[in-house]
Amino acid sequence: MAMKTTRRSFLKQSGLLTAGTAAGSLAALGVDLNTRRAMATELRIRNTQAVPSICPYCAVGCGTLIHVEEGRIVNIEGNPESPVNRGTLCPKGAAKFQLHVNPNRITHVLHREPGGTEWEVWDLEQTMERIAELVKETRDRTFVEEWTGPDSEGNEITKTVNYTPAIFSLGGATMANEWNHIHQKLMRGLGVVAIENQARI
Numbered sequence: 001m002a003m004k005t006t007r008r009s010f011l012k013q014s015g016l017l018t019a020g021t022a023a024g025s026l027a028a029l030g031v032d033l034n035t036r037r038a039m040a041t042e043l044r045i046r047n048t049q050a051v052p053s054i055c056p057y058c059a060v061g062c063g064t065l066i067h068v069e070e071g072r073i074v075n076i077e078g079n080p081e082s083p084v085n086r087g088t089l090c091p092k093g094a095a096k097f098q099l100h101v102n103p104n105r106i107t108h109v110l111h112r113e114p115g116g117t118e119w120e121v122w123d124l125e126q127t128m129e130r131i132a133e134l135v136k137e138t139r140d141r142t143f144v145e146e147w148t149g150p151d152s153e154g155n156e157i158t159k160t161v162n163y164t165p166a167i168f169s170l171g172g173a174t175m176a177n178e179w180n181h182i183h184q185k186l187m188r189g190l191g192v193v194a195i196e197n198q199a200r201i
């Protein structure tokens with residue numbers, strides 16, 4: 001209900017505007033910002049289809065609603081029905097709409113030869129082949145089967161080690177447990193021992 005405004009109360013409320021937050025002061029003037037925000041959001045997504053999805057940025061896996069209009073994403077927000085985030089998103093997740101609409105986003109693989117100055121567009125198949133080729137070549141070239149050195153009492157011993165010191169694996173925070181499990185298996189199978197993860201949260 002709108003409050004009655006007298007000259008005295010108006011000056012008092014204007015003082016609040018400078019001293020406090022704009023939102024708080026508008027609320028003091030009887031303006032319900034939450035309702036207006038909700039109305040603006042409703043208008044923005046009125047004719048859209050809401051598609052439930054998951055934030056791609058990290059392994060927290062917050063639920064999102066992607067609003068689509070004529071095949072075009074027009075809005076992304078937290079899904080209130082997700083038990084993980086209950087409609088909330090962290091600042092990075094809240095900005096993910098621009099991941100889709102940003103014209104600067106690179107959507108294809110760029111390759112530059114060692115020592116080269118020009119970027120060349122590669123397709124994904126060719127890129128995967130090249131990565132697999134380099135991993136295999138590096139692993140075979142650097143594989144160490146045995147290590148010889150002193151034990152704790154100074155006696156020279158030889159041990160089977162079966163590893164490569166030339167490959168490092170860095171996982172991303174968006175990798176889920178299942179992916180990490182399979183990834184570890186692959187890396188250990190190749191003999192990679194330097195395995196890390198950039199867990200952002």
Ligand code: SF4
Pocket residue numbers: 055056057058059060061062085088089090091092093094
């Ligand atoms: S915490 Fe942030 S980045 Fe991670 S899933 Fe949730 S919204 Fe995305």
